[in-house]
Amino acid sequence: MRKKIGAAVVGLAVTGATLLATGSASSHGYTDSPISRQKLCANKTVSNCGQIQWEPQSVEGPKGFPAAGPADGQICSGGNGQFAQLDNPRGGAWPATKVGSGQNYTFRWQFTARHRTTDFKYFITKPGWNPSEPLTRAALESQPFLTVPYGGQQPPATLSHSGNLPQRSGRHLILAVWTVHDTANAFYACSDVQF
Template sequence: MRKKMGAALVGLAVAGTTVLATGSASSHGYTDSPISRQKLCANRTVTGCGSIQWEPQSVEGPKGFPARGPADGTICAGGNGRFSQLDDPRGGAWPATRVGAGQNYTFRWQFTARHRTTDFRYFITRDGWNPAQPLTRAALESQPFLTVPYGGQQPPATLSHSGTLPGKSGRHLILAVWTVHDTGNAFYACSDVQF
């Protein structure tokens, strides 16, 4: 009986280790240019963030945005209730990165664990959106303003790519989506910007 129990425990440990090694736990990242809400929390620039301050790289949710993915109102947290502070618009008072309409901008991702990647997509809010409300699909332009295909490759620890910002004015929110190639998930990062 002891041998059977011991073998069962070893089997469970091996299975658990395999799941951790191959599942979404092996992939994590966030944007720091423009600075994302989770990075503002990790830097302690913004307080009252809960556990995201220790895990800015962990905003992971279902991929397929905008057709699938996190529910409206939970997009900035990737649908993850543990990080719901990221969905709180704070009355539109999140610190914002200054950018220019039509500017060629360099977006930068930091990866604490790299994973094969399908693409990176960047969405921006529509003119007239309400920054005091949680982010919804209706608040975003229907198509990304920038898509960077990555062909299933594994990114380096830091990845930068450039794209032209849309012709906007005033306060907006950029949603960056990193689509993982070989899992059902993506990583989400919301960055407040001021044109």
């Protein structure tokens, strides 16, 4: 009997350690319109992505962006070292979604764990930003161009909402932030776009 209990305790400890090492038992969410860097990795559109290719929904970090949240240079990974490949600008060569300046665009999130939600915010890089450098707050407009309040509700498995893109030309990056209502975290998704 002691051997069976001991084996069960060891099994639970291994399971717990595995969950701690990978983040959490359930996953969360990512954007696929415009397609995010983590989804490009999961689709194998880009290579050398590391762990994020198996869990594109897990880019979770502290909420409160831009006053708080991930450090500059670690924004696309949500400050998670295990997803640092998302912060690598790859010489400005991430595949980019073609969009129109001032266009009404439909943003889409896919959720694998539907947390109660405060809001969704979308930031964009300033004119003249350098796409070959890691993303910093100084490279982004200080205010989101779109905020979608969600009032603590739980989103469906797929959620779309629309808003007008700012006037831009050339290559830019859109940072989508999903603020979880009842935890200290948010989810981050960087999408490269070409106007």
